[in-house]
Structure formats: C-alpha cells, structure tokens
Amino acid sequence: MELNILLIEDDAIDAAMVERLLGNCYLKGRLSHNPKIIHTEYFQKGLDILEQNKRVDVVILDLHLPDGAGGELVRQLSKQYSEVPIVVLTGLDADDTLGVELVREGAEDYVCKDSVSESSLHRSIRYAIERHSLANQVKRQAQELKESNEELESFTYIASHDLRAPLVNIRGFSAELKSSVDSVLPALQKALPILAGDDKRVVEKELQKRIPSALAFIESSAEKMDRLIEAILYYSRLGRRKLKFEQVDSNELVKLCLNALEHQIKTTQTTIELGSLPVIVADRLSVEQVFGNLLDNALKYLDPGRAGRINIGCSEDRLQTTFWIKDNGRGMAQDDQHKVFEIFRRAGNVDKIPGDGIGMPNARAIIKRHNGSIWFESALGKGTSFYFTIPKNLSKDAGTS
C-alpha cells in the first residue's frame, strides 16, 4: 500500500535527508510502494494540507519551524487531527524526558536527525501507524460503548415513562368498574327475589364474587407493576444524575442514616458498633444512599432468633477507603448470592420481608460511578458482611455525568 507522508520541516537539508531515506526504503524493498511525500516548511501550511487532504498516513514533524516551535505543535496537531499519527523529528539527541513529554502531547514516536537511519525511520513510521490505529480503535470502541450505554439509559427512561400511561388506564377503569358494580349491587339485591333459581345463582356468583375478585387482582397487579416501573425510573434517573464530589464526613453521614433507622434499631434491640470513620471525597447523596441501603438491609434481614449486632467500620490505604457493614443476621445461601446485585431479584429466605430488589443494584451502580467496588461475604444462619471502596483520587468539584 502506498504511504502518504506529510513532512513539515523548514530545513532543506534535513528535508532532503528524510526524503532520501524514505526513497531508499522503497528501493531496498522495505516499502512495497514509493512513498508519496508532501513537503511543507510551515506548520500552518501543514494544517491546511491535512484539512484538504484527508489521506495522510503519518506526519513527520520538525519542532523548530518559522511559525511555531516545541511540544505545543504536537499538542495542536494531535488535538485537531487525532486520526493521524505523528513522528517528531528532533535536532538534538533527544533525552528521554523530552521523548516522554512529546508522547504525552500526542506524538507516537520521535527520531533524531543526527542518528536517524533508513531502518530506524522506517520502523518508527510503521510502528507509529500501527500503534495509532490500535489506539484509535480503542477510542472508537470506548465511544461506542458510551453511546450504547446512554442509549440504554434513555431507553429505560422512555420505556418506563411510556409504560405508565396505559397503567393509569388499567388502574383507573378497574376502579371505575368497581364503583359501578358497587352502585348497581343494591338495586340488584332488591331484584334478586324475583329472579328464577338459575339466574339468581349466576347474578349472585358473578356480581358478588367473580367480578370483585377479578377487579381486585387487576388492581393489585397493576399496582405492583406501577411500583416496579417506579423503581426502574428511579434507577435510571439515578444513573443520569450528575455526581458532585465534595468532602463528606462519613462518620456524621452514618449517624444520620442510623438516626433515620432509630425506630427499627430500637424495636429489634440491635447493638450498633460504630468505629471512627474518616472524611472522604465523594458524592454526598450517593454515599448516604449506599450506607442507608446497606444498614436498612442489615436491620431488615436480622435473625429473629438472636440479638442483632451490626458493626460499621473501615480500613484505609494509600489508594482507597474500604467501608464495611457486618451483621449477624440470617445470611444468604450460596445459591442465592448471585441475585444480590441483580435488579428485582431477591434471596429466597426473605419472602415475607417487603422489598423491591432495587437497593443493592442501586448501591452497586453508585459505587461504580465512583470507580469503587462493592462485594459481600455471607453464610446462611451466620450473617452478611458488605464491603465497598471509595477511591482517594476523586477530585473535589469534579463529577461524572
């Protein structure tokens, strides 16, 4: 394949050298075609050429040009034309710091004018093109992933929104129907004595039993569906909320959560052990939700057979804070454990305990958005320990959307 090379170099001798080396690459069979070299002496002209000429496979860039110099050129070029790899041509024998800096600005490689050879130039160019195309592929895939995630989120939002409209009707008309039945019943009651035996039985059975029972099923199912949709909506809204990273006193936050649960703590006579927790940088509302969910669950799933004990603590290292909430509750069987973070799924031994199956998926989504992780250890009949980490590199005032 023919290579299109844009050479931006104001020194005629250096330019001629590069052209000669590249020509030799072809003559000696390193390149299958004679490379097509577009040469210019000015940075701006180089940009113009890239603008007009979509097909440039690689840019060879000198850093001392009449209209600009230094790493800034690399930065500008790679920002504006991210799809084209850049190989920098330096005058001095570049030390490693300069090289690293150039690569950071967006160059794929650099070659020294003093020591460049046909083979080193050829290798630089080939690798630059290859690396750059891989990097671009990764970038493209990341972009696609982001888009499909956003699509999924907006799909969830729209779907749950649109699912509600027909539910309003189902609930509305079943309520209307129930009130219609209720209002004709007294009149029918009066007429019952004059109906013949079979008719009487049918009217009694249908109007007094079957219809009300059917309506009750419709209403309770529609109501349940409503709750599920509400939960999905809540979940998707949460994913769309912009996080605000700020200093959060986790000790204070946990106390707030415990206050909200005071009633349950008292009625279950649960002992709370709260270690000292640090100030962290995180999204306040998120962390509050995670602690709230975990504490709520710990209390909800206590073992009625023994006094409840919940331990809240944390450990820290250089990179992250790991929080835990350990309970001596009923725990989960091995087979149930995979359901914990799945939406709407719940462990098998909690049938009688109300819950939507949304708290844990939520908590995981929140922690993920903090680049942390959440996991648990559980043994049936012994208790469950939840752990989650908050990285220490979340910068204040920043956030992810």
Added chain:
Amino acid sequence: MNIRAKTLDKDTKILLVEDDQGHAELVKMNLERSGIENEIMHFENGRQAVDFLLGKQSADDTKYLMILDINMPGMNGLQVLDRIKSNQMTKSIPIIVLTTASDEKEIEYCYDLGCNVFITKPLDYSSFSQAMQDLGSFLKTAKIQGVRKPGYDQDNFVVYY
C-alpha cells in the same frame, strides 16, 4: 385572562387535548363528577386542537379553556402551547397543562411558553380522581389564591399530587 379573577362561565368550552383515549375519558368523568357541566371537546392530537382554534376565520365570542397533555405524537403539547400563546387571537385562553412529566425544567419551560396552571398526573388512580375533581372545584369556584411567580406576568400555579 386571569384564572383566579373569575369563575368558569357555564358557556365556556373546555378543550381537552389528550392523545390517550382512556386518560381523556377518565379526566372527563372526574370533572363531571365534581359538578362541571361545561361542554368538553376532546382532541386526540395537538394539530387538531390548533387547527380548531387558529383555523377560525373571524374571532368568535365563545370562551375556551384548554386542558393540555405534553407527550403526544406529532405536534406535542409544548408546540401547542407555543402556538396558542404566541397568537394574539388565542393567547388569552387559559391553558392547564396536565401531564405525567414532573421535570422541573419542563415545568419552567411550560411557564415560559405561557401555561397558566401545571398539574402532574398522579399515577395512583384515587389521587388522579381526586386531582381531577379538585381541578373541577378549582375551575368552578376559583377562589384559590395563585402564587405569583417572579418574572411572569400571569398568575401561575403548579399543582403536585
């Protein structure tokens, strides 16, 4: 036009713009239940309602009041609101937005376009039914004080359930 200043005249026609037949029926039933006897005309989409109001050759004397849904296929409620409120002939028609949306931005936007009252449709039917009957009483007596929102020249209401 100022909703709180006068009660709903008997001959005011209520224009109900709602793409969902069922919702429209439920709104009607509950308004009637609250004692509203005014004629209620139902339009299944925004285009029909706009054509009805703006398509008139001469200004007619009939008074109208519009109850408007936002999420509709084709011309949506926001577009209807904009068309009605930006036309000299029709801009004094009070518009009550009645929709499932409860997004703050959407509410603000509706007011920017000139909506007079914004009601979020409750999903639970007993609240829905109550909300519609409240709206009926509100329209009949209209003695409820409106909250004047700064920056708006009309009296605006937001009603949440």
